[in-house]
């Protein structure tokens with residue numbers, strides 16, 4: 001026997017055998033099942049060199065199977081086995097076929113020099129070697145072709161008409177059982193974690209049902225899964241077979257790697273698998289992968305319990321064809337199942353997009369009203385986090401918990417994130433797993449935590465395992481060596497699964513992605529419109545400023561004329577006027593002076609808007625200090641005290657305009673003040689972004705009803721001569737200078753209790769349009 005041989009007797013050792021000395025449960029995954037160096041006995045295998053077709057390896061059963069002892073075949077050309085005619089036909093076949101990545105049916109050979117039968121000949125090329133597999137051609141017991149095809153056609157029609165995936169799979173297993181004659185046929189679906197569940201079953205009455213049972217991922221290790229992708233059908237006709245070793249020419253180096261049997265149909269299987277099958281009372285198997293959308297969705301697994309069951313090639317062909325047809329129909333069927341739901345979600349998406357176009361804000365469109373984030377979506381709650389504000393719908397975790405989750409989601413970085421086992425990935429979520437074991441979330445901005453999150457509650461689920469999933473193997477003593485064996489007991493093992501919700505469907509994730517795109521389109525469009533409106537506003541402001549400048553500048557000259565001539569009149573002819581006339585002349589003079597002061601203010605106001613800002617970083621403390629110094633010089637004699645509260649930050653601003661802002665606010669604080677000692681405090685809250693400056697006084701205060709009016713041009717709250725007069729433009733100019741920096745100004749005050757003016761010199765941080 002070959003060293004690499006794997007069989008069911010414990011005496012064998014080699015790379016295919018797993019012992020407890022080098023194993024934990026994960027090393028089933030390491031077993032090189034494709035390098036097993038042996039085949040099952042229902043065929044024969046030769047390994048040839050090309051191009052001369054010399055036999056370098058032969059399975060030990062060629063005498064029984066093909067009439068020539070394998071020892072005699074080794075080193076010979078293939079003609080010695082096949083005869084000239086067959087060899088010539090084979091060469092023609094080989095010349096026209098690429099045999100890499102496939103086991104192709106090459107031809108039927110008969111009239112061999114040493115043997116009477118007819119054989120199917122299959123071929124595969126790998127690592128520079130040609131593998132030829134022989135299986136007996138069977139002419140007995142075949143159904144006529146027409147019967148076979150009409151059976152398949154009926155099956156196809158029924159499957160297409162199936163109303164759900166469940167009925168589809170039931171039809172599939174029923175039909176598969178008729179086609180194969182196996183005692184039991186199961187549809188087995190893989191879960192994301194590699195474990196699986198029997199989701200449909202057709203069986204002989206009286207056999208124990210496996211329907212609904214779950215099997216752990218380790219029952220079908222990775223090497224076995226890999227092979228599913230390579231061959232459309234796997235067959236083990238007799239679980240108790242004696243493996244047939246592959247023999248090499250005596251001259252072959254013994255250290256040579258065993259030939260790769262990944263594509264071989266006859267390959268001998270792992271003892272772990274046969275051990276497992278025996279434990280299940282299985283005598284023969286046939287397994288076909290089920291693919292959906294190109295991914296391994298599950299298996300069609302056929303088992304025979306009473307006796308071995310060999311399906312010759314002629315009968316396997318329709319089975320293989322049927323299994324591939326099922327895979328093709330599966331993808332359609334799965335998406336069809338959710339068709340109505342998908343349609344409803346599409347409708348809601350359309351409505352939400354429409355509403356976002358009309359509503360003030362997208363938050364309002366998504367969270368208020370009959371159609372909202374929760375409509376149609378199979379979720380129990382939703383949260384919308386936008387511009388730092390949280391809005392919730394339905395059943396959700398507490399606000400602080402949502403904040404915590406949003407922070408974690410932001411770290412994950414994905415545009416779309418979904419899980420139906422949140423606490424497994426984010427342990428802190430265990431605290432709210434009853435409401436949110438399932439989470440689907442879309443990110444709305446590149447930075448920041450703006451996002452939509454849908455929640456699904458925990459669903460406690462009972463899983464029926466076929467035996468304890470945590471102990472898929474048993475350790476036994478054989479030949480004084482400890483060996484792993486597939487577990488013996490398939491006793492029902494019930495487990496209640498915690499911390500999981502229903503999984504999210506593809507159509508739900510698609511919907512979330514589309515909604516995300518729609519929200520982002522709306523945000524971008526809004527930002528674009530806002531930018532355009534701002535640009536227009538800026539232009540019209542500039543025009544207005546130019547107009548104000550021109551008007552006030554041009555009006556000043558005629559006004560000066562009026563004032564001068566009135567003064568001349570007063571100086572030269574004043575004595576001749578009546579008392580009333582003199583008084584009227586005095587009024588003309590006063591009014592023209594006032595108008596001049598107003599025009600001057602208007603000029604200043606327009607200047608604030610017209611010229612570019614000269615932005616430079618400077619110390620606001622120094623700026624305030626110089627301003628206060630200046631004020632001391634222009635209003636001497638007043639009893640006032642300005643207290644500057646540190647720290648005042650360094651700021652990037654236009655020095656002249658900001659000095660003017662502080663100047664106006666501090667002068668107002670002294671002017672509108674009837675206290676014996678006029679106190680002014682200047683300071684800044686630097687803990688917020690942007691920092692907020694304030695100028696506080698103990699003056700006369702402003703009634704709340706006037707808090708907006710005071711910023712309007714030439715708006716005065718007192719008599720013209722009260723509180724030192726003035727044109728009533730100071731605060732308007734201050735506001736304009738602040739607006740130009742992108743900041744804002746507001747006042748807190750009550751009549752008689754002093755006022756505090758607050759202002760910023762930069763725009764408020766806007767999280768939504770930031771970095772989409």
Ligand code: BLA
Pocket residue numbers: 028031033186188198210215218219220221223224227234235236268269270272273276285286287299301302472473485486487
């Ligand atoms: C292979 N195990 C397999 C295969 C299936 C299963 C379908 C592939 C069979 C093939 O390729 O022909 C398991 N079959 C199932 C299950 C169901 C079914 C779960 O019908 C459920 C209804 N197997 C074990 C344990 C081990 C193990 C405990 O159960 C090892 C620790 C190993 N299984 C194992 C190995 C193979 C395998 C090594 C590969 C066999 C081979 O192709 O050589």
